Amino acid sequence: MAKYKMVINTDEYTCERCSKKNWEPGTRNDYMLAINGITRTLYSLKEVLWQLELFGGRYFLLSEYSEDNPEENNGLSDRYVKFLKKNKITYHDRLCDLDRSQYLSGYGFMQGAYSAGEQLETLKRDGIVRVPFWMLYDMRQYHKSMNGCYMEIKRVA
Template identity: 55%
Template sequence: MVRYKVVINTDSYKKRRCSKKNWEPGTMNDYMEAINGWHTTEHSIREVIWRLQMFQGQGFPISEYDEEKGGLSERYKRWEAKKCNQVKYFDKLCGFERTQPVKGYGFTQGYFSIGSVIEKLKNEGSVKIPFSYLYDIRQYYKNMDGCYMEITKI
């Protein structure tokens, strides 16, 4: 049975300046710190696709919506409910704990071809998705250069 190890690396993230008045960069700093080293194992290409869609900020996959039953497939709901799909972290400036899905921070309006990523994974056994793929040029912060998600066939 083929499985896939998924890891997020934000070692190269450079913290943004923040203050009590300008708290959002601090929230981003705390989130990027919290997801560094995050990892999970996916058990099929279908789950890898779901992982990439979540990372991209797409919400639920249309392919998993069953109109006849009026909702998402049971398989996807079980996968989505896994504890590893949420990251909890303490927002130091705001003073409370936050919980968010494991995805790029904020508005991820960029685009990358999931099909191309899957093809590369199948052919090469490993693929890195830079955070820059997640954002439109207007929403991307250069302090994320070098941050990525890596998927490796195991």
């Protein structure tokens, strides 16, 4: 069975100016710095698809929902809930002086034309896929400070 390695690279992220009145760039700065270098081992193409969907901001997947037991785990499969817990990132927002948590994804409002399915097909074909952050956003939500940042998944075994 093939294994896959995922890595987040934000080395090229440029921190933006921020202040108490303009705090959101500071929150984005802290998040982008916190996720740099995060790696995960994925053990199936299903887990790869989950990671790709999560990166695009989609964490409630209908494919993992069952009406058999909607009260437990909000109806999501135990395996998927375990995956989500492993991909919950907590980081310290220095300007606001508080800890924030979110799933490992792009930052903020993502509504670009990103397709996890297309990225999965690229990985199957080439053995590697690199998803730049800009793919996640439309022009109104993308910040050029993210230029050069990406998530990469490659087949390792």
